[in-house]
Amino acid sequence: MFETREALARTFGIRDTARLIFTGSATEALNLAILGLGLAEGDQVVTSGMEHNSVMRPLRHLEKEKGVKVSVVRGTEDGLLSPDELAAEITGQTRLLVVTHASNVVGTILPISAFGKVARRHNVTFLVDAAQTVGCVPFRVDEDGIDLLAFSGHKGLLGPQGIGCLYIREGIELAPLKFGGTGSRSEQELQPDFLPDRYESGTLNLPGIAGLKAGVEYLNQEGIENIRNRVRQLTATLVRRLSELRGTKVYGTRDESRRTGVVSFNVVGRQPSEIAEILDREHGISVRAGLHCSPQAHRTIGTFPSGTVRVGLGPFNTDEHVDALCTALRAIAG
C-alpha cells in the first residue's frame, strides 16, 4: 500500500504521499471531493459540458438538496472548451471549478493547465476528473495547478477494478465521507485529523492496491509518453479511416494532439446498440454503445439520447486491430 502510494505520487508530481487517498473508485473520489467541500446555498460550481455522471450526479444532488448553483459551460460540438469561456462563468459566488481532463465519450483533452490558472486567478478550488487520462496522457498536479485530482485504477493505470484515488492539495479541507477504524488513535472515538487516515476508514482494497502498483510500475517502465505516442498514432489512423468510410460519422476533434484513445462514431441510420451487437457477435470486437454514463457530453456533441458506438484504444492495441474494426465496419455499413 505504501509503495503504491509512493509510485503514484512520483508519477503525478505529488510531493506529500500522505495526501493521496485510496477510494473504491474514481466516482467515490469525486463524491468525497464534491460533497466534502461543504458547499451551501448561494455557492456556485462551474463545470464543462463533457462531464460524466460521476461529476454531474453529485453536483445535481447539491443543486437539489442544498441550493447550490451549477453552471455548465457547453463548449463546442467537438468537446473543446476555452479557458476564457470558463472564466466568463465565474462569479464572486463560485467556489469550485470541476472539469474532466478528457471526455470519456469523444476523447477530447481539455487544457487543464490553463483552467488551473483561471481557478487560481479567481481563488476557486480546482477539481480534475482524470479517470480518462491517468497512465495515458502525462501531466503533473504541481505544474497544472490542481487542488483535487480524482482517478480510477482500472483504466489507463492498468490496475484491477474497485480501486480509485483522490489527491488533496495541502490547505484544502474536506469533510470525510466515511468514519471508522483507521488503525491509529484507537483510544479516541473522534475521526483522526491527519491524512491519509482521515479519509481512509475501514479495510482498504489491498488486492486492488497491489494490482495497481504492478500497473503503475509497468507504465513507468514503458514510459507514459511512449505509450501516449503509440496510442496517438493508432487513434489518428482509426479516426482517418473511419472518416473515409461512407455512411460513418466520427465525433470529437480532428486535432490528434488533443485526443486520447477514445473514439466515438455512428453508422448513419443505424442504432449504436445494433452496430455494437454485430461487432461483438460476428467480428469478436468489443465496443460500448449508448450514452456511456455521460448524457451531458452526448447533449454537447448532439447525440442524445441514442448515443454513439465507442472504441477505446490502449497500449496493447495494434494496427491489425484497427484494420479488423475498419474492415468489419465496411461490411456492416456498406
Add this chain to the structure above:
Amino acid sequence: MHSPACDSWVITFESVHQVMKAEKVLRPAGFDVVLVPTPREISSECGVAVELKDALPDRARRLLRENGLRPLLFCKRKQSR
C-alpha cells in the same frame, strides 16, 4: 545481527503511513529496523511502531526529520529483542 551492546529504541508516529515511510527511510540508510506492535506501556494505539537498534539514535532522528517525519515518541526499550 544485533550487537548485544546496542540499545533498542521504539519510535511511534501519528499514522501507519508514517511508520512505513520511516522504515523505508531508515533501512536503506543502514539502520537495523523492524516494525513491532506498539508496546502497551508506551501507547494505547493498536498500530505499529518502528524498533531501531542503534547505540546513538541522533543520526536516525535527523534523517527522519529531513524526510518530513515527526515521531510522537522516541523511547529507549529496556528489553533487548
